[in-house]
Amino acid sequence: MADYLPHTPAEVDEMLDFLGMESMEQLFAHIPPAVRLTQGLDLPEGMSEPDVAALFMQYTSANLAKATEMTCFAGAGVYDHEVPAVVKMLAGRSEFVTAYTPYQPEVAQGVLQAIFEYQTLISRLSGLPIPNASLYDAATGLVEGLNMASGATGRQKMVISAGVHPHWREVAATFARGTGHELVIATLVDGITDWGSVDATNAAAIVAAYPNYLGVLEDMTEAKSLAVSNDALFILGADPVAAGVLKTAGQWGADIFVGEGQPFGTPLAYGGPFLGLFACTEAQTRRLPGRIVGETVDSNDRRSFVTTLRAREQDIRREKATSNVCTNQTLMAVTAAIQLGWLGTQGLREIATRCAQGAHYLFNELLKIDGVHALSSQPFFREFAVRLNRDASSVLLTMASDGVLGGVAVSALTSGDDPSVDADIQNVLLVTVTERRTKDEIDHYVEILRKAVGE
Amino acid sequence: MSRALSGGKASSAPLLGHATEPTIFEMSVPGRSAYQLRTTGVPATALKELVPAMHLNPDVVDIAEVSERDLVAHFTRLSHRQFSVDLGMYPLGSCTMKYNPKFCDAVANDPGLNSVHPGAPAELAQGWLELLATLEEKLCAVTGMAAATLQPAAGAAGELTGLLLMRAYHSANGDARQRILIPDSAHGTNPASVTLGGYAVTTIPSNERGLVDLEKLKAALGPDVAGIMLTNPNTLGLFEEEITEIAAAVHDVGGLLYYDGANLNAILGVVRPGDMGFDIVHMNLHKTFATPHGGGGPGAGPVAVSPRLVDFLPGPKATRNDDGTYVWVKPPKSIGRVHGWHGNAMVLARALAYIDVHGGDGLTRVAQHAVLNANWLRHRLRETLPAAYDRVCMHECVLTATSLKNKYGVRGLDVAKALLEEGFHSPTVYFPLIVEEALMFEPTETESLQTLEALAEAVEHIAQRAIDDPAALHLAPQTTPVSRVDEARAARHLIPTEDAARLSTR
Numbered sequence: 024m025a026d027y028l029p030h031t032p033a034e035v036d037e038m039l040d041f042l043g044m045e046s047m048e049q050l051f052a053h054i055p056p057a058v059r060l061t062q063g064l065d066l067p068e069g070m071s072e073p074d075v076a077a078l079f080m081q082y083t084s085a086n087l088a089k090a091t092e093m094t095c096f097a098g099a100g101v102y103d104h105e106v107p108a109v110v111k112m113l114a115g116r117s118e119f120v121t122a123y124t125p126y127q128p129e130v131a132q133g134v135l136q137a138i139f140e141y142q143t144l145i146s147r148l149s150g151l152p153i154p155n156a157s158l159y160d161a162a163t164g165l166v167e168g169l170n171m172a173s174g175a176t177g178r179q180k181m182v183i184s185a186g187v188h189p190h191w192r193e194v195a196a197t198f199a200r201g202t203g204h205e206l207v208i209a210t211l212v213d214g215i216t217d218w219g220s221v222d223a224t225n226a227a228a229i230v231a232a233y234p235n236y237l238g239v240l241e242d243m244t245e246a247k248s249l250a251v252s253n254d255a256l257f258i259l260g261a262d263p264v265a266a267g268v269l270k271t272a273g274q275w276g277a278d279i280f281v282g283e284g285q286p287f288g289t290p291l292a293y294g295g296p297f298l299g300l301f302a303c304t305e306a307q308t309r310r311l312p313g314r315i316v317g318e319t320v321d322s323n324d325r326r327s328f329v330t331t332l333r334a335r336e337q338d339i340r341r342e343k344a345t346s347n348v349c350t351n352q353t354l355m356a357v358t359a360a361i362q363l364g365w366l367g368t369q370g371l372r373e374i375a376t377r378c379a380q381g382a383h384y385l386f387n388e389l390l391k392i393d394g395v396h397a398l399s400s401q402p403f404f405r406e407f408a409v410r411l412n413r414d415a416s417s418v419l420l421t422m423a424s425d426g427v428l429g430g431v432a433v434s435a436l437t438s439g440d441d442p443s444v445d446a447d448i449q450n451v452l453l454v455t456v457t458e459r460r461t462k463d464e465i466d467h468y469v470e471i472l473r474k475a476v477g478e
Numbered sequence: 479m480s481r482a483l484s485g486g487k488a489s490s491a492p493l494l495g496h497a498t499e500p501t502i503f504e505m506s507v508p509g510r511s512a513y514q515l516r517t518t519g520v521p522a523t524a525l526k527e528l529v530p531a532m533h534l535n536p537d538v539v540d541i542a543e544v545s546e547r548d549l550v551a552h553f554t555r556l557s558h559r560q561f562s563v564d565l566g567m568y569p570l571g572s573c574t575m576k577y578n579p580k581f582c583d584a585v586a587n588d589p590g591l592n593s594v595h596p597g598a599p600a601e602l603a604q605g606w607l608e609l610l611a612t613l614e615e616k617l618c619a620v621t622g623m624a625a626a627t628l629q630p631a632a633g634a635a636g637e638l639t640g641l642l643l644m645r646a647y648h649s650a651n652g653d654a655r656q657r658i659l660i661p662d663s664a665h666g667t668n669p670a671s672v673t674l675g676g677y678a679v680t681t682i683p684s685n686e687r688g689l690v691d692l693e694k695l696k697a698a699l700g701p702d703v704a705g706i707m708l709t710n711p712n713t714l715g716l717f718e719e720e721i722t723e724i725a726a727a728v729h730d731v732g733g734l735l736y737y738d739g740a741n742l743n744a745i746l747g748v749v750r751p752g753d754m755g756f757d758i759v760h761m762n763l764h765k766t767f768a769t770p771h772g773g774g775g776p777g778a779g780p781v782a783v784s785p786r787l788v789d790f791l792p793g794p795k796a797t798r799n800d801d802g803t804y805v806w807v808k809p810p811k812s813i814g815r816v817h818g819w820h821g822n823a824m825v826l827a828r829a830l831a832y833i834d835v836h837g838g839d840g841l842t843r844v845a846q847h848a849v850l851n852a853n854w855l856r857h858r859l860r861e862t863l864p865a866a867y868d869r870v871c872m873h874e875c876v877l878t879a880t881s882l883k884n885k886y887g888v889r890g891l892d893v894a895k896a897l898l899e900e901g902f903h904s905p906t907v908y909f910p911l912i913v914e915e916a917l918m919f920e921p922t923e924t925e926s927l928q929t930l931e932a933l934a935e936a937v938e939h940i941a942q943r944a945i946d947d948p949a950a951l952h953l954a955p956q957t958t959p960v961s962r963v964d965e966a967r968a969a970r971h972l973i974p975t976e977d978a979a980r981l982s983t984r
Contacts, residue, residue, distance in 0.1 A: 024498060026836055026840045026843060026844070026940050027576075027577055027579055027768075027924050027927035028843060028923055028924065029843070029924065029927075030847060030850075030926070031522075031926060032655065033773065034927050035850065037853075037927070038850055038854045038927060039850070041854060041857060041858075041961075042853055042857055047846045047850065048871075049848070050846070050849045050850060050853060050870060051715060051749075052870075053719055053869075053870055054717055054719070054748065054749055055719060055722060055772050057722060057723065058722060058749050058753045058755075059749055059869070060747060060748060060749065060750055060753065061646050063747055063842060064619055064620060064746070064747045064838035064841060064842065065619045065838065066616060066619050066620070066833070066837055066838035067834075068837040068838065068839055069834075069835055069837030069838075069839055069840035070580040070834055070835060070837065071835070072534070072835060075581070075585070075831055075834045075835050076581075076584075076585060079585045079588070079591075080833060081605070081880045082605035082606065082609045083588050083589075083590020083591055083605055083610075084589065084590065084605065084607065085604040085605035086590050086591065086594050086603050086604070086605035086606055087601075087603075088594050088595060088598035088599075088602035088603050089589050089593045089594050090589070090593040090594070090595065090928060091589040091593050092485050092603070095595055096705070097595040097597050097598065099597045099599075100818070101595060101596055101597065101819075103595070103665065105515060105516065107511070107513075107514070109546055109549065109614065109868065112550075113549070113550060113553040113557075115613060116553070116554070116557045116560055117560075117564035118558070118560040118562045118564070119560065119562075119772070120480055120562070120578075120583075120770045120772055120773075120774050121562040121563040121564045121578050121770045121976075122560055122561060122562040122563070122566075122771065122772070122773040122774075123568065123570055123573050123575055123771050123774070123903075124573075124771070124772070124773070124774040125773065125774065125777075126570070126904075126906075127561070127894070127895075127898060127903065127904050128960070128963045129895065129955050129958040129959065129960055129961065129962065129963070130559075130560070130561035130903065130955075130958050130959070130963075131561065131773075132499075132556070132559040132560065132959045132960055133556040133557050133558065133559040133560030133754065134509075134556075134560055134774065135506055136499060136501070136556055136559070136774035137553070137556055139501070139975070140501055140502050140503070140973070142974050142975050142977070143501075143503065143975040143977065144541060144934070144977040146538060146974070146975045146977065147539050147540060147541070147975075147977070149799065152975070152977075152978065153972075153974060154974060154975065155515075156774070157775070159632065159635060159775075159817065160818040160819075161818055162815070162818035162819060163631065163635065163816075163817065163818070168779070170674070172707060182854060184970050188818075190581060190815060190818045190819065192819065193815045194815045194816060194818065196814055196815070196817055197642065197792065197813050197814035197815055198638070198642070198816075199673070200642050200645060200646065200676070200813060201638065201641065201642055201645065201674050201675040201676040201677075202676060203676060204676060208513065217606070222757070224773035235955070240529065240530070240533050243534065244768050251576075254883070263624065266535075266539065267539060268529075268534060268535060269529070269533050269534060269535055270533060270534070271535060271539070274535065283818070284970075289593060290591070290593060291592070291593055291595045291596065292592050292594075292596075292819075292823055292824050293591065293592070293594045293595075293596050293603070293606050293778070293819070293820060293823035293824070294590040294596030294820045294823055295631065295713035295817025295818075295819055295820065295821055295822035295823050295824065295825070296631070296772075296775070296776030296818065296822040296823075296824060296825060297818065298821075314774070315972075315974050317968040317969070317973050317974055318968070318974075318975075318976065318978075318979050319963055319964045319965065319967045319968035320963070320964050320967065320972040321961045321962060321963045321964070322953065322961045322962045322964070323496075323960075323961050324500050324800065325496070325960055325961075325965075326498045326649050326929035327963040328500075328963075329963045329965055329968050331812055331965065331968040331969045331972065331974075332553040332931055332969055332972065333965075333969070337634070337666040337667050337669075337670035338665070338666035338667075338909070339664050339666065339743045340603075340666075340670070341669040341670060341679075342669035342672060342673045342678075342679045343673070343861075344669075344670040344673075346636055346670065346674075347634040347637065347671040347673075347674055348632075349632065349633065349634045349636065349666075349667050349772060350633060350762075350764065350771070350775040350776075351632070351774055351775040352631075352633040352772070352775045352776050353772050353773040353774030353775045354770075354772025354774075354775065355775075355776065355842070357771075357772075357773065359509075361549070361553055363541050363542070364502050364511045364512070364541075364544055364553075365512045365513055365546070365549055366512075366541065366550070367510070367511050367512060367513060367541050367542060367543045367544065367783050368540055368542070368543055368754055369511055369543070370511060370512075370513030370515075370541075371539070371541055372538070373513070373515065374515065377515070377518065377520065377544070379528050379529065380520050380521065380522060380523055380525075380528065381518070381520045381523060383523065383528050383561050384520055384521055386521075389489040395584075397754055400891045402528075402529060402530050402533070404529060404533075408845050411662075416599060418598060419599055420601060420602075423599075423601075423602055428595060428598055428602070431595075431597035432599070434654070435597065435599070436597070440507040443551055453668060456793045458516065458518070458646070458877060459516055460518065460520070461516065461517075461518040461519055461662050462518055462519035462521075463519065465520065472534045472922070
């Protein structure tokens with residue numbers, strides 16, 4: 024019998040006696056017998072922690088793609104960055120880990136100030152003044168951005184570049200079932216959004232990604248002017264690591280920035296929990312989704328922090344709230360603040376630069392292989408797509424037997440004829456290089472891909 | 479002599495002073511650094527040769543420049559300014575702030591789980607797919623449902639997912655419905671989710687027993703009702719005793735029943751939502767299954783459904799083949815993804831470990847002890863803070879400070895703030911909205927009798943202070959890192975960043 028319950032049988036009896044009851048059963052006597060569970064739950068009996076640990080070994084050993092054993096060149100919005108011991112230790116402090124939402128600011132200044140620092144960093148990296156305290160992930164963050172644009176314009180049409188990650192687009196389509204948003208997807212030509220392919224009249228938002236999910240750096244001037252000429256908001260999904268050296272969303276004229284914050288201290292984690300980054304212009308402050316922390320003073324005039332603009336939120340506004348978000352991803356936001364503190368101004372620039380250097384080095388080496396071609400002729404940053412002479416998914420399995428996770432097959436991210444790739448999508452491989460990859464690892468990658476494509 | 483020598487009372491926590499902690503930006507010194515990276519040997523080509531100049535930011539984005547030692551000191555001090563379950567009792571009603579077993583964190587943090595890329599081919603992540611499929615099965619056993627999606631990242635995301643499932647189900651039947659019924663005691667996320675689901679809210683009043691008024695519910699039903707969202711036990715901690723009648727009435731008009739699992743902890747192994755007639759159930763794994771809440775997230779809000787909704791679930795889902803391997807399969811009429819990847823996977827892994835440790839028998843004891851503790855506390859405090867509805871409750875009790883307010887001008891908020899000085903986190907205040915001066919206590923099953931007694935004595939001490947010196951209670955807390963904060967000022971003049979603070983001449 025394994026559990027974490029403190030009461031001894033004698034204490035249970037004493038407590039029941041205090042209530043004038045003879046058995047636990049009496050506590051539940053008011054539940055209609057017709058719906059009561061009589062046989063108990065259909066689950067195995069409890070096990071001790073070491074026994075469960077042994078059981079979990081079967082899961083961990085069957086995960087061949089662990090980055091500790093298989094060199095990771097997979098990206099698609101999720102990156103294998105350095106997370107040092109100091110960040111893991113600080114972010115793992117139980118005061119941060121086991122607190123609830125900071126409803127009582129007098130005893131939650133730790134989390135509140137950490138969020139304030141996080142918000143400051145996201146504001147600077149996005150170039151926009153109003154950040155929030157985090158959302159679930161980038162995909163759901165985009166949905167909140169679309170809702171904000173709809174609220175600001177009173178319109179339903181969302182013009183979205185096919186360069187936006189296919190999963191983000193799919194999530195947007197799911198939630199559009201409820202909001203009634205009409206999603207119009209602009210195709211990519213040579214990796215660049217063909218904005219002329221869509222009618223943006225009456226659009227609530229123009230949505231682009233920077234770099235786009237295929238790694239390409241698009242000039243955002245046209246997307247911005249399309250938004251301006253149609254009185255739509257410009258939403259830019261941007262890589263926050265690239266924001267250490269590339270133009271910020273604000274510099275491109277975005278009204279809303281969304282991004283995936285996983286690269287800031289969160290492990291690959293099989294996709295979650297991640298961190299939805301969000302920031303916007305002052306004009307949209309009252310439509311901000313989720314929480315925001317603000318600086319104020321306490322009754323003794325000491326600097327203090329508190330969740331603010333609460334009148335937008337679901338627990339107060341109910342059906343008229345700007346969003347239904349309550350629990351967000353605070354621990355990942357705190358982690359991001361710590362990781363960025365560790366990196367500092369220079370470190371963030373350094374990892375961004377090293378990612379670009381590694382990716383370009385690998386790209387140039389791969390193009391020397393006959394069965395490998397660039398998908399796009401356009402500039403890229405830290406990730407790129409190549410077209411292979413065969414199915415990318417099976418190439419990945421071949422490479423895995425040599426200890427390398429060679430990327431992400433684009434066909435695994437999207438179904439059928441996605442408007443981001445013109446033909447043979449099953450042969451397209453998305454590859455990234457982070458600052459953790461050495462030249463030897465990259466050279467090894469080139470060798471085994473050469474072998475896998477039959478050269 | 480009092481027995482209140484508790485593990486859960488945190489009033490001994492050391493506090494070294496009342497100075498404010500500088501922000502990391504104030505600590506920054508240009509040129510200082512902490513980071514160390516791998517030696518890679520990759521050619522260090524200048525960035526301007528790799529990326530066209532038009533893309534490069536002409537400015538340097540200022541982060542902060544601190545040493546590792548200062549970084550550690552800063553965030554350690556911030557952590558000392560933060561209450562947590564590990565520090566002391568956190569009876570925050572509706573939030574199920576039970577102890578989070580360290581073991582569950584440890585198994586999830588194994589590199590065999592946490593270093594796996596979510597885009598890895600299923601063949602290389604079979605352990606994860608098996609884990610997810612196993613968890614789905616066990617959550618269905620707990621709720622009495624047929625299948626589940628693990629993608630929703632939190633309870634509210636689960637709610638919206640459930641509403642989109644309702645919509646898809648009705649649409650598939652060629653049935654355009656407009657309204658969702660919600661009791662007046664519901665969490666605010668319910669109506670907010672309904673709006674995002676494209677429905678309108680009809681509020682159902684509670685009766686004099688704090689339960690759904692069945693006659694008013696029936697009067698509100700009609701062919702345009704898509705369904706009802708119910709929390710059971712409800713937010714008063716009371717079980718909806720007429721649940722089978724409610725279910726029959728809603729089903730009679732073709733509506734569906736949605737179970738808000740915020741209070742699932744109360745009924746584990748006692749009664750299952752599926753057996754009560756619910757069609758859709760979301761679970762808050764960060765409540766019921768003890769995954770740590772992280773100061774406001776991450777959570778996880780899986781949604782389980784009855785057989786008629788299985789084909790509409792979000793996908794892809796980890797599915798077992800006959801040969802024992804696992805693949806991703808999208809349900810035939812899937813509403814699509816509701817998360818960028820597979821949901822908050824690390825939270826899901828912790829929840830599975832928690833379920834495995836407890837087993838069916840242990841989960842049932844969890845509910846029993848949670849309900850026992852709530853009832854003991856309710857009864858223990860009956861003279862000081864009477865319950866709004868004084869009868870057997872489930873896992874939480876809603877008490878009211880009305881008499882303290884009427885006699886001494888001491889409000890529920892004052893009691894909540896004074897409790898912080900006593901070494902306890904506050905209960906949830908002013909919720910549910912239908913109870914005046916509400917103080918919602920959820921002790922959870924992991925607090926000892928000694929801790930409960932200490933909490934009760936702390937409340938009694940506050941009640942005595944209300945008699946002796948009510949004015950002082952309006953100033954509580956004073957022993958905490960900061961005293962009451964000026965929330966109105968924060969909202970009136972928004973300062974969300976260091977940069978805004980500097981502009982406002984802090």
